[in-house]
Amino acid sequence: MKRRLPTVLAAAASLALALAAPASAATWQQVSSDTFYLTDALQRSQGVTTDGSAWYFSWQYGLSRVSLDGRTQASNTLAIPSALALQGDNHIGGIDYYNGKIYAPIEDGSKYQHPYIAVYDASSLSYTGTAFSLPQDIQRDGVPWTAVGGGYLLSSEYDATAINCYSLADGHLVKRVPLSQPVPHLQGAKYYENRLYASSDGATKAVYEIDLDTGAVARVLTPDLPSGTEVEALTFLPRPDGSMMHVLDVAPNRLSVNFRHYRP
Numbered sequence: 001m002k003r004r005l006p007t008v009l010a011a012a013a014s015l016a017l018a019l020a021a022p023a024s025a026a027t028w029q030q031v032s033s034d035t036f037y038l039t040d041a042l043q044r045s046q047g048v049t050t051d052g053s054a055w056y057f058s059w060q061y062g063l064s065r066v067s068l069d070g071r072t073q074a075s076n077t078l079a080i081p082s083a084l085a086l087q088g089d090n091h092i093g094g095i096d097y098y099n100g101k102i103y104a105p106i107e108d109g110s111k112y113q114h115p116y117i118a119v120y121d122a123s124s125l126s127y128t129g130t131a132f133s134l135p136q137d138i139q140r141d142g143v144p145w146t147a148v149g150g151g152y153l154l155s156s157e158y159d160a161t162a163i164n165c166y167s168l169a170d171g172h173l174v175k176r177v178p179l180s181q182p183v184p185h186l187q188g189a190k191y192y193e194n195r196l197y198a199s200s201d202g203a204t205k206a207v208y209e210i211d212l213d214t215g216a217v218a219r220v221l222t223p224d225l226p227s228g229t230e231v232e233a234l235t236f237l238p239r240p241d242g243s244m245m246h247v248l249d250v251a252p253n254r255l256s257v258n259f260r261h262y263r264p
Contacts, residue, residue, distance in 0.1 A: 028207075028221045028262040031243040034070060041257040043075065047094035047145065047188055047233040048248050048259070049102070051122060055235075056102055057248075058095045063102060063125045076125040080106055080118075084131065087114045094145030094188030094233040097122060098168075105155060106131070107142030115143035117153060117171060132171025138164055145233065149191020150212055160186040163196065163212060177215045183208050188233025188248075199247060201231040207247065221245070221262065228252030 036044050044066070047058035054073060055066045064075040080089055088108035095104045102120040118131040134143055134155065141158045148154070152165040152174060163177040184202030189210075191197075196210040197220070207221035225231070230250040238244050243261035250257050 028245060028264055030223070031241050031261045031263050033258050033260040035251075036070075036257045036259065037255070040072070041255065043072075043077075044248070044259070045232065045250055045257050046092060046248075047104075048235045048246065049095050049097040049190070049233075050235050050237045051097045052237065056095060056097055056122065058092045058104060058233075060091050062092070063095070063104065063120060065122070065125060074123075074125050076120070079104070079120065079125065079127065081127050081131060084114065084116055084118070089114055089116065091142070093143060094147075096147045096190065098148035101128070103146050103148060103153060105143035105146045107144075109142055112136070112140065112142040115139040117143065117146050117155070117166070132166065134164075134166070134171065135173060138162075138173070138176070144186060145188045147189045147191050147196065149196060150194075154189065154191065154196065154212075156183075156186055156189075158186060159184050160198070163210065163215075165212075177210075177212055179210065179215045179217050181217045183210075183217060187231060190235050192236040192245075197234060197236070197245070199231050199234045205229065205231045205249075207234060207245070221247075223247065223249075223260065225249060226252055229258075232257075 043059045043064050044057040045059045049056045057064050062077040062079045065073045089106045091107050091109050093105040102122050104118050106116045108114045115134040116131045119128045144158050146155045155164050160183040165175045187199050187201050189198040198208045200206050206219050209218050209220045232248040234247045242263040245262045247260045
């Protein structure tokens with residue numbers, strides 16, 4: 001027979017466990033989803049961000065701005081700067097919006113020798129002429145995503161063991177934040193309410209919350225997705241239906257893309 005803790009001790013133990021649990025333990029519930037087809041699916045298949053009044057999407061070669069109700073407002077279908085393309089850069093990853101600019105990671109898969117973050121004007125989607133070359137020795141498999149948060153440009157390797165924090169001014173490495181556990185196949189991330197949220201297309205499709213002060217990692221969402229789905233990027237925008245987190249994934253048929261909306 002198991003010995004029972006006295007009431008006071010049991011309460012104290014419960015409180016200690018509650019205090020030790022990550023603040024991210026709240027679950028997320030899917031509210032709705034949008035499905036994109038054909039050209040829309042192609043051009044909304046990689047990254048996503050928002051300025052609060054529109055969505056911005058990336059795909060392998062380009063960028064687009066889309067109204068919150070899904071209408072394309074602008075596009076740049078050949079967004080990789082020619083100087084980078086001549087080096088072999090051929091892929092745009094998970095993007096972010098900050099202060100009127102789009103920050104786009106660009107890599108030369110599958111050699112992964114020339115990782116960059118390029119800067120675009122959000123209104124025209126045109127290249128500003130600024131691109132930061134990242135250190136290849138800590139971005140060894142390219143630069144799958146970037147996000148702006150905590151005063152830094154953030155990124156990591158695809159199989160992330162640390163978050164790399166770069167200067168917003170000139171792109172030099174400021175610091176690295178080692179993670180408490182690896183985040184496999186990290187496709188996209190966003191900084192929201194003092195935390196970094198990262199979408200993973202690993203064996204377990206998931207969204208993780210990362211504390212950039214400590215490197216602590218906690219899983220906050222394991223979406224129920226059809227087998228063969230590829231999880232891509234995510235972004236945050238509070239909406240009237242209560243949804244806040246919005247996650248992009250490519251359907252198993254590779255012909256359509258889903259944009260799923262979650263509330264806490």
